[in-house]
Amino acid sequence: MAGIKSYGAYIPYHRLSRSEFAKAWGGIGLPGERAVASADEDSLTMAVEAAFDCTKGMDGAKLDGLFFATTTSPYKEKQCSTIIASVLDMDKEIRTGDFTTSLRSGTTALRAALDAVRAGPAKNIVVTAADCRIGFPYSTQEQSYGDGAASLLVGDSDIIAEVEDCYSVSDELTDVWRRDSDQFVREWEDRWVIMHGYSKNVSQAVSTIMKRNNLSAKDLAKAVIYGPDPRSHGGLMRRLGFDPQTQVQDTFFNAVGNTGSASALMMLVAALEEAKPGDRLIFSSYGDGADAFLLRVTEQIEKVRDRRGAKTHLASKAMLPSYGKYLVARNLVELPPAAGLRGMGSATVMWRTKNWVLSCHASKCRKCGLVTYPPQRVCYGCQSKDEFDEVNLSREQGKLFTYSLDNLAATGINPPVIQSVVEFEGGARFYCMMTDADPQAVEVNMPLEMTFRKIHEFANFHNYFWKCRPPREIPAEGGK
Amino acid sequence: MESIKDKVAIVGMGCRKFGENWEQSSDDMIIEAVYEAYEDAGVGPNDIQAAWVGTIASGAAGVCLAEPLKLPRIPITRVENFCATGHEALRNAAFAVACGMYDVVLACGFEKLKDTGVGGLGVGRGLHPVLEGRRTGPGTFAFIATRYFYTYGLSREEGKRTIAQIAVKNHHNGSLHPKAHFQREVTLEQVMNAPIIAWPLGLFDCCGTTDGAAAAIITRADLAKKFRDDPIYLKGIGLAANQILPHFEPGFDWTGFEMNRSAARQAYEQAGIKDPRKEMSLAIVHDCFTITELIIYEDLGFSPKGRAKEDVDAGTFTLEGELPINTDGGLKSFGHPIGASGIRMTYEVYKQLQGKAGPRQIKDARLGLSHTLGGPPQVACIAVFGNSPG
Structure with missing residues (x-):
């Protein structure tokens, strides 16, 4: 039986109060704060952090594969999972893959890992997802997005959460996108995106799984379902019949922001942190369709309680003092030239000394x-x-x-x-x-x-x- | 193993005024320094039988000396050993004369640092893309200050005040030298309150970025009096290269450098010096930063380990003190054109031992040393000179 063996997460140290956006641009900021990756971080480094948390205490040589999911890969051409696998000190005889460009790539990678383990001979595959998407300056997205990463270890033994069922639906619509030349995320009108993209696809995925497993909302301990914003998420949860007080996993919109392809996985990590053996979870992501998973938590969950996960990373933080520091952290402004900065770059030296x-x-x-x-x-x-x-x-x-x-x-x-x-x-x-x-x-x-x-x-x-x-x-x- | 003591002598020296020599090229500075040395020794270009030239990055090969001076197809070698580069030119020249191969040779050091468009020596070192990606000189020497203050229980205020006194002393000495880069006194308060370059080091804890050149004419000791009545004899020269970057050196205490102590042991042994604090008349040492001079007091045996502050507070190393150090202002005030520095320091020792140091002249100068500490740092050189054989 393939399932989840461990979890980990990463949220950057720095947060920016959304009121700072209002200070910079005028108007009223969204509530809460968002996580901001430092200037020396990108999706690859955040994915490394989450994967380290997930594989705490494990020998990299015993891992059989690594899948990296993101919409903000630091490379358009060049695999990142090979770099991450090297940082985790994994062997060369492994499978690696980058799952990119879709908000759903995190769960796509998870499903691919489950399939790979089921097919054998791989026994341990790390899935690590990270995003640091950037909204246009002076846009709502600039405030609502957040940076972060989450990781799951998929395997066939010592399972902390069995995957009882999976379902995927693919749907074509140009709702959020970036062309290869775009820095900022573009979106079509949100009313259409929510109605015909998010709500429709996630409803279909969640309902299908619940129906074919003869489950009603009350049978589930937690609904771990991606949400692009609190209003759309809350509306969908009500329609699916989940109790917002007891059953709905928080999206971290107010504390981290929307972490893109890592978002659903980070919610799952948070749900697992609180889960008890026997809990059943419905887990779903959205992006160009939807993925849904039915999970059952096992006794083994107690063995991975030492992960930093979402909880520790959320609590460990410092506030950025201004919007200007956000611009610097996300490399959105050019600082004075690095006068006198000397150095060399060499692919061969880096290869020889990796x-x-x-x-x-x-x-x-x-x-x-x-x-x-x-x-x-x-x-x-x-x-x-x-x-x-x-x-x-x-x-x-x-x-x-x-x-x-x-x-x-x-x-x-x-x-x-x-x-x-x-x-x-x-x-x-x-x-x-x-x-x-x-x-x-x-x-x-x-x-x-x-x-x-x-x-x-x-x-x-x-x-x-x-x-x-x-x-x-x-x-x-x-x-x- | 033989000693170099009293085998060779310096019979002429020159030093171009140090500073931001915007209007002069390396060639111009070399010509001025070397022609002063020619004149001082009473020789000309055709008397030079071989030459050594030191520069860390302002010229290539021996031809960087041959071309400006039009030296007639003699052996010339460029040497480089971080901030000990000038000393390295002297050292190689001295050994070549000592072995009997040549009678009269030239050692010249120079550096042109002010053509880069930025102050300081830049950021990022080493031969690996990421290992030392943002290493700086001040950042590294600040490591010593932080750890020295911590180890010996100096508060930030006490630590800063201790090293600030070294800046005040060296600026005072430099104000008495017409060839120094900075000829201006500074107050303790100015030093203490200067902008931070790399905490705990402020602007006045750091030496300047300077252009300059210096030169020496070296001959056999037994021929020296034919050139002048007051030659200066080499008593010992030690050089030590550290076998690992201190930043990654397991167990390294960051309060002093074994390479300094090793170079000192070599030089003192050759020169027959037992108690350097008592026997040395003066020392010109590598004060690239004020904290560096502080630990040099200890590494070179002038102050007991961890107690240099007491000597600083007592004024031991001032012009009027028991053992004057950096009488010409040091790197701090005279400036630090890297390849030139070892020879510039020796220029001051030479003038002091000849009694020609003007307002900076110390009493009864008999034995002096010059000292450089170079690289990350990873190399040290010490040369001891005396004004009489034996």
């Missing part, structure tokens, strides 16, 4: 035990040659050994750059930038973890590397 650039490997000397990053062929500790094993630092905890708040390094980006030397428990030192931290709160010995980020665009491709950050946690009572 074991430490992407997979975050250090060398551990077999003779003296010294751990060194990047890997050293001749040991710094004892000079033994080629006597080392590679160890992975990406999920290790570290602390700040020394730092600088560097304004000079921040040329062309948001100052200051928090230059950091991280010391890991095993003794390895890692020099990198700190991200998603308050410069004034930085201090020697503060705990840190690694995060995979976009560094620059030299040679006209995305150069990704590691940064450090304070661990994402639920703040203690009385904290800021």
